[in-house]
Structures are given as structure tokens and as C-alpha cells.
Amino acid sequence: MLKSSVHFSLVFKKMGYRVRNTLVRLKRSFIIHIGYRVFSIFKILSDIELNILINTKTFQGDGIITSNFLPINYDPSLSESFDNTFDNLPEDQLRLKKIIWRAHIVTASAHFVSKIKGDFVELGVNWGILAHTISSQSKLLENRNFFLVDAFGLPGFSMKGQHKIHSYREDIYAEVKLRFEFEPRVKLIRGVIPQVLSLLPSKEIAFLLVDLNHGLPERQSLEYLWERIQPGGIVYFDDYGQDFPELRVEIDSFLQYKNEKLLIFPTGQAILIKQ
Numbered sequence: 644m645l646k647s648s649v650h651f652s653l654v655f656k657k658m659g660y661r662v663r664n665t666l667v668r669l670k671r672s673f674i675i676h677i678g679y680r681v682f683s684i685f686k687i688l689s690d691i692e693l694n695i696l697i698n699t700k701t702f703q704g705d706g707i708i709t710s711n712f713l714p715i716n717y718d719p720s721l722s723e724s725f726d727n728t729f730d731n732l733p734e735d736q737l738r739l740k741k742i743i744w745r746a747h748i749v750t751a752s753a754h755f756v757s758k759i760k761g762d763f764v765e766l767g768v769n770w771g772i773l774a775h776t777i778s779s780q781s782k783l784l785e786n787r788n789f790f791l792v793d794a795f796g797l798p799g800f801s802m803k804g805q806h807k808i809h810s811y812r813e814d815i816y817a818e819v820k821l822r823f824e825f826e827p828r829v830k831l832i833r834g835v836i837p838q839v840l841s842l843l844p845s846k847e848i849a850f851l852l853v854d855l856n857h858g859l860p861e862r863q864s865l866e867y868l869w870e871r872i873q874p875g876g877i878v879y880f881d882d883y884g885q886d887f888p889e890l891r892v893e894i895d896s897f898l899q900y901k902n903e904k905l906l907i908f909p910t911g912q913a914i915l916i917k918q
């Protein structure tokens with residue numbers, strides 16, 4: 644009896660050692676794991692310049708978070724015209740206030756081409772947030788017209804699988820026209836792209852904005868209009884770096900044999916200055 648109880652106590656002791664050793668090992672690897680996590684979080688935070696922790700974030704939206712200087716603070720006319728573009732827009736459009744960097748890119752581009760001959764043309768207008776921001780800075784449209792081309796709710800084109808939120812089937816033509824009633828240089832062309840481009844009177848284009856969220860008609864439009872874009876003229880792609888991989892393939896394959904380079908922005912847009 645005594646012999647077997649000694650034997651059991653030895654077995655328990657051994658088991659106790661094992662359990663303790665395992666716990667010590669687990670504790671050690673847990674500490675290492677936590678340490679690693681803290682380190683990696685620290686690394687991530689330093690990548691974004693610790694802007695969340697020290698709360699110096701200046702902008703969050705359109706795919707970026709930054710503590711950098713905002714263009715809206717650099718250009719008071721941009722901030723005023725961008726604010727005005729949202730006057731009387733439907734509530735759901737107000738979420739697009741986050742596209743301020745795009746407004747900066749297009750108004751700066753419009754300024755860059757001020758000495759280039761030709762019209763401005765936008766393909767894909769919807770409520771005209773970008774077009775309104777440009778046209779309300781009157782000096783950007785001196786001596787040229789600005790053609791806004793869109794179906795404005797007409798059927799006849801497919802956005803299936805290309806745009807996750809909107810189908811753009813609402814007839815907003817009259818309302819968009821009203822938004823530009825005091826801008827005689829802005830003219831709407833309604834129809835399906837690329838077919839409706841035959842109605843575009845511009846022989847020379849200084850600035851082409853492409854915002855169809857759909858690769859195929861964007862590429863077809865580029866093919867149709869390329870010769871009219873003047874050397875030094877700018878093409879702006881609203882969605883090049885956004886979640887539209889098929890669109891990138893179309894644009895890249897169009898540019899493949901052209902001696903052109905894209906400048907791509909972290910907010911997902913791209914521009915090229917035609918050589």
C-alpha cells in the first residue's frame with residue numbers, strides 16, 4: 644500500500660513538472676507573440692506617421708489617410724468652387740465631398756493647359772461635380788467650350804459588374820442642365836458613349852476627363868478622340884487606380900504603343916500630358 648502511494652505521488656510530481664514546463668513555454672511564446680504584435684503595430688503606425696495616435700490627420704477618404712498638407716488650404720478658389728458644387732445636390736451626393744483631391748487634380752490640370760488650344764470634354768458627368776468645380780472658376784474656360792457627355796439616365800449601355808453602387812438609370816438631364824444654366828460655355832451632349840461622340844463638334848481638345856467607370860467605352864473613346872487631343876493637352880482618368888482592374892487593362896493596352904506616361908495619384912486617379 645505504502646509502495647503504491649509513493650509511486651502515485653512520484654507520477655503526480657512528474658506530471659506537475661510537465662504541466663509547469665508547458666505553461667512556462669506557453670507564457671514565453673505568448674510574451675514573444677505579444678511583443679511581436681506591439682512591434683509590428685508600432686511599425687505600421689510609423690508608416691502612416693503616427694497620425695492616428697497623435698491625431699494630426701488632415702484627411703481621410705478616397706483610399707488614403709494622411710497628415711499632409713491639404714490642397715484646399717493652398718487654393719481658396721478651389722475650396723469655394725468645390726463647396727458650391729454641392730449646392731442643391733441630392734443628399735446621397737454629399738458623400739462625394741471626400742473627392743477634394745480629385746477636384747484639385749482637375750482644376751490644376753485645367754490651369755496647366757491654359758495656353759493649349761482646344762475645348763474641354765468630360766466623358767461621364769452624372770451631376771457634374773468635377774465639371775461644376777472647373778466651370779465655376781471662370782478663367783479656366785476662357786476662349787473654349789466645355790462639353791459634358793453622358794447618357795444622363797438614358798438606357799443603352801451596360802455597367803454590369805463595373806460599378807458596385809450605381810446603375811445611373813435616373814433621368815437627371817434637366818436638373819444637370821439647370822446646374823450649368825449660367826455657364827454659356829458649358830454644353831451638354833446626351834447619349835451613349837462612344838456612339839454619341841459623333842455629335843461632339845470639337846476638332847481640338849486641350850483637356851479630356853474620362854470618368855465612365857467602365858474600361859471598354861473609355862478605350863473606344865480614347866481611340867476615337869486621340870488625334871484631336873493637342874500636344875501638351877491633358878487626359879485625366881478618374882478611376883485608373885480604383886477598384887476597376889479591367890479598366891486599367893484597357894487603358895494600359897491603349898497606351899502600350901504610344902510614347903506616353905501616366906502620373907498616378909494615391910487617391911486612384913491618373914493623368915497624362917500628351918507628347
Ligand SMILES: C[S@@+](CC[C@H](N)C(=O)[O-])C[C@H]1O[C@@H](n2cnc3c(N)ncnc32)[C@H](O)[C@@H]1O
Pocket residue numbers: 766767768769770771772773774792793794795796800801802811834835836837854855856857860
Ligand atoms: C462616376 S459617374 C461620373 C461622375 C462625374 N465625373 C462627377 O464629377 O461627378 C459615371 C457616369 O458615366 C456615365 N456613363 C457610363 N458609361 C456610359 C456610356 N457608355 N455612355 C454614356 N454615359 C455613360 C453614367 O451615366 C454616369 O453618369
